[in-house]
Amino acid sequence: MKSADKHSKIIRSATKVFAKKGFFNARISDIAKEAKVADGTIYLYFNNKFDILISVFEEEIGNLIEQVQKLLSAEEDPRIMLEIFATKHLSVMKKNKNLAEVIQIELRQSAKLIKDYRNNKFSEYVNIISTIIKLGQEQGIYRSSIKPGIAKRAFFGALDEISRVWTVTNTTKYSLEEATNQILEIFHCGILEPDASLQ
Amino acid sequence: MKSADKHSKIIRSATKVFAKKGFFNARISDIAKEAKVADGTIYLYFNNKFDILISVFEEEIGNLIEQVQKLLSAEEDPRIMLEIFATKHLSVMKKNKNLAEVIQIELRQSAKLIKDYRNNKFSEYVNIISTIIKLGQEQGIYRSSIKPGIAKRAFFGALDEISRVWTVTNTTKYSLEEATNQILEIFHCGILEPDASLQ
Amino acid sequence: MKSADKHSKIIRSATKVFAKKGFFNARISDIAKEAKVADGTIYLYFNNKFDILISVFEEEIGNLIEQVQKLLSAEEDPRIMLEIFATKHLSVMKKNKNLAEVIQIELRQSAKLIKDYRNNKFSEYVNIISTIIKLGQEQGIYRSSIKPGIAKRAFFGALDEISRVWTVTNTTKYSLEEATNQILEIFHCGILEPDASLQ
Amino acid sequence: MKSADKHSKIIRSATKVFAKKGFFNARISDIAKEAKVADGTIYLYFNNKFDILISVFEEEIGNLIEQVQKLLSAEEDPRIMLEIFATKHLSVMKKNKNLAEVIQIELRQSAKLIKDYRNNKFSEYVNIISTIIKLGQEQGIYRSSIKPGIAKRAFFGALDEISRVWTVTNTTKYSLEEATNQILEIFHCGILEPDASLQ
DNA sequence: AATGAATGAGCATTCATTCAT
DNA sequence: TATGAATGAATGCTCATTCAT
DSSP states (O other): OOOHHHHHHHHHHHHHHHHHHOTTTOOHHHHHHHHTSOHHHHHHHOSSHHHHHHHHHHHHHHHHHHHHHHHHHTOOOHHHHHHHHHHHHHHHHHHOHHHHHIIIIIHHHHHHHSTTOOOHHHHHHHHHHHHHHHHHHHTTOBOTTSOHHHHHHHHHHHHHHHHHHHHHHOOOSSOHHHHHHHHHHHHHHOSBOSSOOOO | OHHHHHHHHHHHHHHHHHHHHOTTTOOHHHHHHHTTSOHHHHHHHOSSHHHHHHHHHHHHHHHHHHHHHHHHHTOOOHHHHHHHHHHHHHHHHHHOHHHHHIIIIIHHHHHHHSTTOOOHHHHHHHHHHHHHHHHHHHTTOBOTTSOHHHHHHHHHHHHHHHHHHHHHHOOOSSOHHHHHHHHHHHHHHOSBOSSOOOO | OHHHHHHHHHHHHHHHHHHHHOTTTOOHHHHHHHHTSOHHHHHHHOSSHHHHHHHHHHHHHHHHHHHHHHHHHTOOOHHHHHHHHHHHHHHHHHHOHHHHHIIIIIHHHHHHHSTTOOOHHHHHHHHHHHHHHHHHHHTTOBOTTSOHHHHHHHHHHHHHHHHHHHHHHOOOSSOHHHHHHHHHHHHHHOSBOSSOOOO | OOOHHHHHHHHHHHHHHHHHHOTTTOOHHHHHHHHTSOHHHHHHHOSSHHHHHHHHHHHHHHHHHHHHHHHHHTOOOHHHHHHHHHHHHHHHHHHOHHHHHIIIIIHHHHHHHSTTOOOHHHHHHHHHHHHHHHHHHHTTOBOTTSOHHHHHHHHHHHHHHHHHHHHHHOOOSSOHHHHHHHHHHHHHHOSBOSSOOOO
């Protein structure tokens, strides 16, 4: 019986190794050693190195989607939902640096690495944002002139770039709350000084 | 001068090849063939494969900075400057897909690829945004509560994610102008409906 | 007995798999699947992969020897005995392509594959030919100038090459009878035109 | 300039190594070491391991054909031509044991090893025999009832089996001349005692 | 006896880099 | 300067064999 245990143990080890070395510099033997199994055992659970990477995406992002959806299900106000999304995303990326690196770096190459791999889980995740924005538009809270398809990318891109710097520099110039608040302030209110009478 | 010619010819060829295949799948012989020189000739101009990648970054982003700075030098209104930056960035990324891919994908890995490589040119480029925001704050146009260091990442991240989708999907669901306008509307005015009396 | 059953079931499966893929490309798991047993079960009956191959030889050629000897036992005329041998050999090789391939191809490598393996059963089989020839010489039917040791190889080599082409090409340009008759005509009468007055 | 020298040096080394270990047990590094080149150098001259084997066949059998054709070109009597063929074949196989083994063993597997490889050179070589037989039939020397297509296989098979035993046993029970004479006697005159009045 | 998950040694092939010309 | 043939270290993956159950 191939155990589900071992499967996810390998996934977790692979996430760690991919994060540390990057997909191309990661060796199957590194992952095997990290997971404390033999090299060959990896191939009882995965077809090849690419398959491991895809599985990492699917499983880790799948978990993330599940968690976020659960948090959002209790909420109705899109402003708070957006806050929840931002807080959850940034906190997970801050806590799980390995996952953060894999998403920020390896996921980006995945299309080039793996022919015909359409990253559906990832799309699903980002689409949570546009769903929230559409909801806000229906409720009259968000401007109807905003295109959810563009805004979702802008919002995700902003979060992604913030968290990317955390993984790269290892320094935390700004706290999690500060970053979340700033992003929400920008997206909700813009950066223009509302009262200022400009020249 | 002959030498400088060949140097930049190799850089251009490398940009093309890295964009098409990614750094790891790019072969020195691919670059050499593209540049119409012998494999060994590459090593008269660069120390190794990593060195070529770094040079691609430095040269291509250096050009970009130069162009953007030139456009901005005639302008004083930070709102228009931000528009110029967004328009220039997106139009270059749309026109020069090779450069776009290299910046979006390979640049991200560079820290992992190359020990001790701090991407100064790239920081310099993104810092143009925070400089504009600070200028706006000094002029009382932008809120003082906005942290330029966070806002620059949010703004760049938004642009980057928009242009990333262009390179990945090869489809242009939204036009350049539309994307630029939406990004500016979001960053300047936010996404909240200002007049709506919310429950 | 259960055990013997499974033993020969594995032998038969191995013959099939070796014929189809060749010894080196045959996988233990292929043989196990064909025999409908677990991989590990194979090792309860055989020491290793080579041992399976040797057993295939011994068992299959053993059967062949038994059958041929039985057919020959009723006969006394060496000319008819040679005909029986040729007919039997070619018909078995034609019917049982798996066995044919294993004998023609894998058996040839066996000496190189398996140190110290002397293929006694095979020698025994080919020696049937020389025994018939000696008998013919004793009876004055065959020339005494013919060396049985050489003639047996010539006769077997001729049959082997004929049947080899059947397995390789899958076409039957010549029928079984035609081939048998020609071989016997050549060996018995030679290819010279007896009456022709040559220049 | 990739030298033709190195190409044939690798061919010769490969012949040696394939003969000694067999195709599957031969390592690329064995061939490289034998040829005194680096492993990678092999791949400047050949596409893969199979390609080396095919090249060995083509080159070595090509040489053989050339030599045999040259010897035969001066001759018109098919009986002598057949003798020349037999003598040449057996003497080459006796002298060049490596080539002999490769032809007798590896060539046999080639169809199974290499998809779509039709061994044209080998066919060409064996067809020399049928050409001689047809010539003899036209001259009225050989029986018209003999099918050259079958006789060529019988003749080649006989020679092949004789020489195979030389390579396997390393003993020379029969001399080259004796073997040649016996084969020719069998094929020309058959093995029947012509004068004997049989019961 | 039977199973099949786990093992880990083993190898073809690639490709960045060198260096004789 | 320029070439490109030669190098050889490095690694994903396979599969015969083992052994706990």
